[in-house]
Amino acid sequence: MTRIRFQQSLEDLKENLLVMAGLAEQAIQRAIEAYRVRDLSICDLVNRSEIAINRMERDIDQSALDLLAMEQPMAIDLRFILSVIKINADLERVGDAAKSISDRVRLMQQMAAVDLPVDIPRLASMAADMVRKSLQAFIEADAELARGVLSMDDAVDQMNRSAFKALTKVMEEQSHLAPQALNALMICRSLERVGDHATNIAEDVIFWVQGADVRHYKSVAKTAAAPSTETNTTPAGTASAQN
Amino acid sequence: MNGARVQTEFQFRARLRGLTNGAATFLAVLSTILVILPLVAIFVYLIIKGARSLNLDFFTQIPKPVGEAGGGMANAIVGSVTLLALASLLGVPIGIGGGIYLAEFGRGSRLATAIRFTADVLNGVPSIVMGLAAYALIVTPQGHFSALSGGVALGIMMIPTICRTTEEMLLMVPHAVREAALGLGVPNWRSVLSITVRTASAGIITGCMLAFARVAGETAPLIFTALGNQYWSTSLNEPIAALPLQIYVYALSPYDDWHRLAWAGSLVLIVLIVLAVSLVRYVTSRGVLKGAS
């Protein structure tokens, strides 16, 4: 095989991204653990992970830029490097979300512990699961696994919406619990964001492996359906084709 | 320790290389001098021996009878020019045509191999034999000596040289140039004539010049064909004078007058050849770039 050095550089890039992914996964796990056991020392660990993640984001972007400039990658190699750059950004945001959660945990320590009508641990484990699956899809270059992640996002969004409703109700009816409720709300939101980032990662894996751009498929389907309702062709058929 | 030994070894070798270089240069220069020396010697000798006999008479008068002073070789100069013109008229077209056939149209064919072989053999035929052949083929049927037969003999002698150099020069035209012409939709024959031959023209002309210079000085073939003539004659059907012939006859004669004329004639012959070649070179080097296709 020719271009051995280039192939090796691609492998190294993948390795580095996986290290960063490991840090991001670890950060989320720790943040959730910190929430569960209310241990501030774990929050410190999360902060340190986040700093390392940021540093790696810069390094990986630099390596990817060098490869693009020096090696003129084509086809699948080009799509791979493009995906790495995008996944890189999403992993960094996951790190940010983890830090955000750990900051909320710190705040919660200063308040009384109360029971709230939300199952944050379950939401958290679903989001973490999405991250794990999307990264596994990346490791194994498995587009089917990635598509599986896309369908998990709906469940996470659903849980987040009902949590939002429940917590706003608490804030209205039991206003002395508002601070804790608000905290919980922000944590749910961060977790929902983690789910979105995992979805993005899955979409990038599909782009890399199959060359298909499956992003924003819901909104693309909506705008495609709209003109056809005007022209009186079967809208239902068109909408489902886009999915 | 090792480093120092390697260094002195290098220095030694460097000096040896320098000496070798110097020796080789010296030998090359020496060889060049040895090659040019005979040519220069001949020229100088001719000038010494022949220049004093050069005067206007030499170029305008025909030879005077033995014993009378004066006279010239005008008829021989004109005769040589006539014979060489005839020879070129015969030798150049046939030679170039043959060369074109060998290089462009007949490559690999058996006819081409035969032609090439014949040309090489013809090249090696002694000039006197050539003269005898012309005698048998032209003089005998005609019943008399003539300028025509002399011109034919010389012309045939030009053909092999021109033919082979033309072929060589045409083969040296890069394939890319031919492809360029063919790619434009030019028929093959037109491409050969207008592009390939034109590109090789400098070399082809050199070949013609070589052949010309060679036959300009040939004497033996003319002995049995043109015969030589003491008087003015430009008719093709009569014997004609020629510089080499005249020089030959005069040199072998016992008369001092004629000896002097012979020396002068030799000098003139050499100078004429040099002039002819230079003139052709000048004209064609100017013309090659300007010339329309």
Place this chain on the structure above:
Amino acid sequence: MGVGIEVNNLNAWYGSNHTLQDITLNIPANHATALIGPSGCGKSTFVRCLNRMHETNPIARVTGTVRIGDLDIYEGTTPVEIRRRVGMVFQRPNPFPTMSIYDNVAAGLKLNGYNNRRALDEIVEKSLKNSALWDEVKDELKKKSGASLSGGQQQRLCIARALAVDPEVLLMDEPASALDPVSTSKIEDLIFQLKSQYTIVIVTHNMQQAARVAEKTGFFLNGRMVEFDSTHKIFTNPSDKRTEDYITGRFG
């Protein structure tokens, strides 16, 4: 204006060497089509079959049809005729060394008996302008010989020479491979402009060049055409694994 080229089941042999096998494709009119592939894959041979230049080799043989426009170039016409409609630019610039710039450009016309002085002047000027060489040589058309120009200029001269006979198709066999980057860019810009008037087929080793100038690209391998598709598809997501391996440099 250019015409399309339709190739059906083209097979070519050099002696007993089966150089091209069952090539079938349609080259669109007024577009640039690039042919890529490793050395010895037959792309140069293919291009030479399009103007019957392969016939200059006595052991060459071809079966199948090539239609340029609606003309079958093997049955309906002679090689000389077809080469007047299909021009060719070679890898190494090959201007006629003994001719001036003017004579070089006019050579295709003059050698075919066209001698109208005024018309020739116009055609030479138009061709040199079309090949982006006019400004650089307009003052020395008849004084400078074709061979005294720089490499990039010589190649543009050859392009002008090919354009002067007003072909419908222009075949370019690695036209920029012997040139420096600046000259290469100029030639590529030229191809871009010429596309609207001629059909251009360009053989190239340089994939980035194919990506830059051609709308369609064909990948040749071992005498077969493996994939022929839009350039965009070939270089971002080719259908055949062999194409992908070649363009990513895994072999070749």
